[in-house]
Amino acid sequence: MAIKKVTIDVLGMTCAACSARVEKALKKLDGVIDTSVNLLQQKANVEFNDEMINIKNLVDTIEKTGYQVPLQRKTLLIEGMTCAACSNRVEKALNKLEGVTFASVNLSTNKAVVEFPSGAIEDEVLINAVEKAGYKAEVEIERNVDREKEIREKEIRSLKKSFILSAIFSLPLFMAMFFHMAGKHNILTNGYFQLALATFVQFVIGSRFYVGAYKSLRGGGANMDVLVAMGTSAAYFYSLYNLIIGVHEFYFEASAVIITLILLGKTFEAVAKGRTSEAIKKLIGLQPKTARVVRDGEEVDLPIENVKIGDIIVVRPGEKIPVDGIIVEGNSSIDESMITGESIPVDKSVGDEVIGATINKFGSFKFQATKVGKDTVLSQIVKLVEEAQGSKAPVQRLADRISGIFVPIVIGIALITFLGFYLIQGNFNTGLINAVAVLVIACPCALGLATPTAIMVGTGKGAENGILFKSGEHLERAHEMDTIVFDKTGTITKGEPEVTDIISVGNMNRDELLRLAATVEKTSEHPLGQAIVRKAEENLLMVEEAEEFSAIPGKGIKAVFDNKTIYVGNRRLMEEENIHVKALEERLSQLEEEGKTAMLVAVDGNIEGIIAVADRIKESSKEAIEKLIHMGLEVYMITGDNERTARAIGKQVGINNVLAEVLPENKAEVVEKIKSQGKKVGMVGDGINDAPALVAADVGFAIGTGTDVAIEAADVTLMRGDLMSIVTAIRLSHRTMRTIKQNLFWAFFYNSIGIPFSALGFLNPMIAGAAMAFSSVSVVTNSLRLRNFK
Numbered sequence: 001m002a003i004k005k006v007t008i009d010v011l012g013m014t015c016a017a018c019s020a021r022v023e024k025a026l027k028k029l030d031g032v033i034d035t036s037v038n039l040l041q042q043k044a045n046v047e048f049n050d051e052m053i054n055i056k057n058l059v060d061t062i063e064k065t066g067y068q069v070p071l072q073r074k075t076l077l078i079e080g081m082t083c084a085a086c087s088n089r090v091e092k093a094l095n096k097l098e099g100v101t102f103a104s105v106n107l108s109t110n111k112a113v114v115e116f117p118s119g120a121i122e123d124e125v126l127i128n129a130v131e132k133a134g135y136k137a138e139v140e141i142e143r144n145v146d147r148e149k150e151i152r153e154k155e156i157r158s159l160k161k162s163f164i165l166s167a168i169f170s171l172p173l174f175m176a177m178f179f180h181m182a183g184k185h186n187i188l189t190n191g192y193f194q195l196a197l198a199t200f201v202q203f204v205i206g207s208r209f210y211v212g213a214y215k216s217l218r219g220g221g222a223n224m225d226v227l228v229a230m231g232t233s234a235a236y237f238y239s240l241y242n243l244i245i246g247v248h249e250f251y252f253e254a255s256a257v258i259i260t261l262i263l264l265g266k267t268f269e270a271v272a273k274g275r276t277s278e279a280i281k282k283l284i285g286l287q288p289k290t291a292r293v294v295r296d297g298e299e300v301d302l303p304i305e306n307v308k309i310g311d312i313i314v315v316r317p318g319e320k321i322p323v324d325g326i327i328v329e330g331n332s333s334i335d336e337s338m339i340t341g342e343s344i345p346v347d348k349s350v351g352d353e354v355i356g357a358t359i360n361k362f363g364s365f366k367f368q369a370t371k372v373g374k375d376t377v378l379s380q381i382v383k384l385v386e387e388a389q390g391s392k393a394p395v396q397r398l399a400d401r402i403s404g405i406f407v408p409i410v411i412g413i414a415l416i417t418f419l420g421f422y423l424i425q426g427n428f429n430t431g432l433i434n435a436v437a438v439l440v441i442a443c444p445c446a447l448g449l450a451t452p453t454a455i456m457v458g459t460g461k462g463a464e465n466g467i468l469f470k471s472g473e474h475l476e477r478a479h480e481m482d483t484i485v486f487d488k489t490g491t492i493t494k495g496e497p498e499v500t501d502i503i504s505v506g507n508m509n510r511d512e513l514l515r516l517a518a519t520v521e522k523t524s525e526h527p528l529g530q531a532i533v534r535k536a537e538e539n540l541l542m543v544e545e546a547e548e549f550s551a552i553p554g555k556g557i558k559a560v561f562d563n564k565t566i567y568v569g570n571r572r573l574m575e576e577e578n579i580h581v582k583a584l585e586e587r588l589s590q591l592e593e594e595g596k597t598a599m600l601v602a603v604d605g606n607i608e609g610i611i612a613v614a615d616r617i618k619e620s621s622k623e624a625i626e627k628l629i630h631m632g633l634e635v636y637m638i639t640g641d642n643e644r645t646a647r648a649i650g651k652q653v654g655i656n657n658v659l660a661e662v663l664p665e666n667k668a669e670v671v672e673k674i675k676s677q678g679k680k681v682g683m684v685g686d687g688i689n690d691a692p693a694l695v696a697a698d699v700g701f702a703i704g705t706g707t708d709v710a711i712e713a714a715d716v717t718l719m720r721g722d723l724m725s726i727v728t729a730i731r732l733s734h735r736t737m738r739t740i741k742q743n744l745f746w747a748f749f750y751n752s753i754g755i756p757f758s759a760l761g762f763l764n765p766m767i768a769g770a771a772m773a774f775s776s777v778s779v780v781t782n783s784l785r786l787r788n789f790k
Contacts, residue, residue, distance in 0.1 A: 003033065006055060006099075008044045009035065009118035011068040014212060016399060016448025017407055018067070025065045025695040029053055040452040041389065043119065055099035066215030071101060072118040076126060078110050079136035092131040097125065111140070139305070156270045163263040164462075168204045169197045170260045173253035191243040191250060198252035202236050206259045212701045224445055226407055230414075231439030232258050235765065238432055251433065251765075258440050258769035265773025269445075272780040275787075280389070283382050283463060286338060286357040291322035292561035294366070306347040315360045322358040323372045330365030334358050339377065339466075339719055384468045384717070389452075395474035395740055396451035399747070410442040410755065414677050417759040433765060437758035441768035442751060445776040450743035453783035458736030467721040467729045474715035477699045478733035483679040484628060484670060484726070485659075487693070488639035488646070489527060489635045490686035491652055491703055492625075492723070493615035498528050499535035500596055501612035505584065506603075513609040515541040517601050520559040520568050523549050528597060529557065531613050554640050554663035556599065567602040570642065572661075574600050574607070581607060592644035595652060622653045629654065631730065634679070638662050638670060638693075668692035684726060701726060735789055743779045750775050 013019050019039040024043065026035040031052030037044045046058055059069045078090060087105040094103035094114055102115040114126055116652030123139045130137035176188040187193055203210075209232070212225030232255040239250040290301050294312040303324050307313070312328065315321055321334070333345035336358045345361045348354060354367055356376045373379065414435040421431030455472040462469050469475045486492050502510045518536035521529035522545055536543050546566070548561035555576070556569015567573055572589070574581050578601045581588070587610065591598040596612040628635055636657040639646045646660035662670055667685075671693045675681050683690070683697035694714050702714030703721055718725040754771060757763050763771075 002050050003047060004050045005045070005047050006058070007059060007119045008046065008055075008062065009070050009072075010042055010044050010062055011070055012212065012215060013037075013039055013042060013067060015039070015443075015445040017223045019448065021223075022062055022065055022067060025061050026058065029057065029061060032058075038452060039448050040456060042644065050098070055117065059099075059120075064218075066218050067357055070118045071115045072120075074114050074116075074123070074126060075139045075140040076112040076114065076130065078105065078112055088135050090135055093129045097129055104703070112137070127699055141772040152270065152274050152689060156267065156274075159263060159267040159270055162205050162208070163260065163267055166201050166256070167262055169201050169205070170253070170256040173197055173256050177253045191248065193241065194250055194252040194335065195243060198236060198239070198256050200501050201256040201259055202232060205263070206232060209259070216763065222674050223407060224443070227410060227439045227442055228258070228262060230411070231436045231765070234432060234439070235436050241282070242426075249429065251436075254433070254436065254765045257766045261766070261770045261773045262440075263773075265770075265775075265777055268774075268777045269449075269780055270785060272777060275784055280382060280385060280460065281384065283378065286320075287378055288320040288322050288357070290370065292316075297697050297725065305373070307369055307372050309372055311367060312366055314364070314366050316364050317360060317362055319360050320508040321354050321356055321358050321360060321367075323368040323369045324376045325354055325369045325371070327352050327354060327365050327367045330363055332363035332365050334362045335361055358748070363686065381463065381468065381719075384470065385459055385463045388469045388471050388475070389456045393451055393455055393476040393740070395476055395737070396472075399447045399450060399744060402447060406442070406447070413755060413759060414438040421761075430761060434759060434761045437761075437763050437765040440754055440765055441754040441758045441763065441772050443747070443754075443772045443775045446747035446750060446779045447744075449776055449779050449783075450739050450747050454736050454743060454786065456741040457783050458732060458739070458787040459613075461786055462732055465725070465728050465732070467725055467732065468717040469729075470715050470717075474699055475733050477680070478682065478716065478730055479737040481633065481680045481682045481699055481730065483634045483636065483674060484485075484682040484684065485636040485638055485674065485693075485697070486507055486625075486655070487667070487683075487685040487690050488637055488641065488649060489615060491684055492621045492637060492649070493617050494721075495527055495615065495617040495686065497531040497597070497613045499531055499611060500614045501591060501610070503587065503610040503612070504608065505607035505610065506606060508608050510609075511539065511541060513601060514539065514563070514611065515543065516566065516603070517568050517599075517611055518543045519561055520546050520549070520557055520566050522546065524551060524557060527615070528599065528613050532568075532599075532611060553665070554661075564603050565605075568599055568611075570599065571596075574602060577602070577605070579605055584610065589644060592642060593648050595645060595648035597641055597645055617649070617652055618721065618723060620722045620724045624727050625655060626655050627724075627727045628730070631727075633730075637764060638667055640664065665692070668696040671696040684723075703730070732789060736786060739783055739786055743782055746782070747775070747779060 010022060016039055019037040023035055023037040024042060025764065026032055026046055031049045032046060033049065034047040035044060036049040044062065048058070062069050090112060091103055091105040094100055094112060100114060100118045100121040103112060105112040112130070127137045127139070129298060172188050173194055176194060179186060179189050209225045209228045212223065213229040217226065235251040239252045242249050287304065289304055291304055291307045292299050292314045293307060295304050299314055307323055313322060327348055327350050329350065331347070331349035334348050334354060335345050336355060338357060339355055357378045374383065417437035417438050418431040421427050421434060434561065455475065458475055459469050459472070489495050495632050502514050504510050508516065514532070514536050518533045518541065521532045522543055524530070535545060546561040548560040550558050552558060552569065552573060555573040556567060559566050567577060567579065571581055581600060584607065588598045591610070591612045596614045598610050598612045600610055601608050625635055635655050636655065636659060637650050637655045638645065638659045640662060641649070641660055643660040646658045650656065650658040659670055667690060671681055671683055675698070681697045682699040682701060683693050684692055684701040684703065686703050694702060699716060700714045701716045701718060704717050704719050716729055718729070754763070754768065758768050
């Protein structure tokens, strides 16, 4: 079974009922494992078994449901074709690809044009198909136009034009209502004049609602367009009926003004929705458009898309670094604040890594590209943010369920309203007008936009602050946390330990002791061992390599050097090897109370000395932990250090709950134990040996170095090593969830108050239409307030 994931663009969804219907239709298909449809992004994410179903089946299902899947067109530049047989072979190879709807190869221009459902096929798939046929290919670089922005701007222009025309034709009808109430008759109150104006608004300007309603009903459901079309049609055709039989009682102004106000609301909504994705636009805008590449000994400016792994790129002062790579010539200071948050430029020289989109401040240098395209750090960040913005938070499930049955229920309430007034009071006019008000005030849009708009702005704001939430679910879970567990090394501390004390208690002097310990630790990857090796090198001692090296996790190292068995480690290691340390207990305790890790060095069963190492605490750790405690969270520190050292460090940063002498493989078990007490636990680690604990926690926070943003185990990646990012992430989660709850409350409150008021005749249909039009705008605008989060 081959499981595939695909993201397909879907056009025409106007409310949560639409997205719920598409999701339901896709889930019914045999072979579909999971699907999630995002109304705001107009995308369907589908996981399916490609042995049972293909992309074409998915597209056909979406289109049968009444929505459009736009086709994406790509132009490929083909190298190596010499005759018609070549072009035919390439064309066949492209047409065989799953999802391709059309492919044509032109031999004279050496180009291939391929069409497929938007978002369904990656460029690499097309290029690989051509290469398998025996030719070379690359995607032709089109003008750098943000396609989504172009579509949105086109939609806004269309809505504005429709609104202005609708307003021009509706204004005389609105004025006629006042003349009629005053008993004055003129051209504006003439029924046929009103019919002409209302017909244009209803069927020309309002055609979008009829088309949307038809597609929705054809797909087996009903959306907002159905409500608007039914409500305005009822008012229009009843007025037409009265005009034909000679009764001077018209409601043309109601149908026309409702359409006008809804178009105004939709225009504001489209503008506001465009602002929710500003964070992604900012991130994409960070990348330079071109790179100065050395080709055949000459510097050539190439579009960023044409840069390949292994290319040598020249960067001058003040320029942005185009892609990720390693410096091969020169040195400079680089502003990496967009990744690390540190404003001070970092000195870089030959062999150092550079990150795309960071700024070269002073020197010129050449570097070799190691990551290009979607593999760069910036592209990974953009991908993570896009995936988070496209995900659903659990809190949205209720809104989705209600949206699925909302429209039929509203139509039922409207019918009951009409029959109630008509059959009980015998008042056809009042029954019809109140039913129209019920139809046009009901708004499934506000329900559908309540959660995704806030998630989009919240996750985008997180990215701006170096906080990458993997999904909306994790953003919500962070809000529920009441306990947070910190790994010590590299999280609370800098992860850069330094040797502080060298104490000889045997026959060796301090330098000999240090040299021996460094020789044993030379091949170790443990930060404490590396600190000893660094200290020996700083003291210009000759560090050799030991034989039979073996690491003992959580305890230390055993090695053979110069025919001697050497142990470097903690008390537990010495006790296991029957090496007595009681005589040194007082000295060890003193070091540990100072927050230092004391490592014992033993040669052939005898203690030769103690080397103490201390890891400096990060400047922000104490302040961040104080703020977390003030926010009501219970804070734990977990470490492999002994109890005394661990408590000394905990005391320095204000943590009372210290879990000491925990081996790396037992961290996840400790997290599970805390969870078993009914606590919602967050785990903060460096994402290396903490991966199992990060997975075990309700929310795993990985402190990335900026270059490791795709830590699979983490739910939230913090690109900056600053612990204040944890505080910011939790605050942002609380603020986003508060915004979602406000949005949902407003959407439910508005519908639960508006519908009964309309049914009882307290609201004129035009006021109901205006209220419906602006309910969605209010929800999106409330979400946009998150952009002010600091």
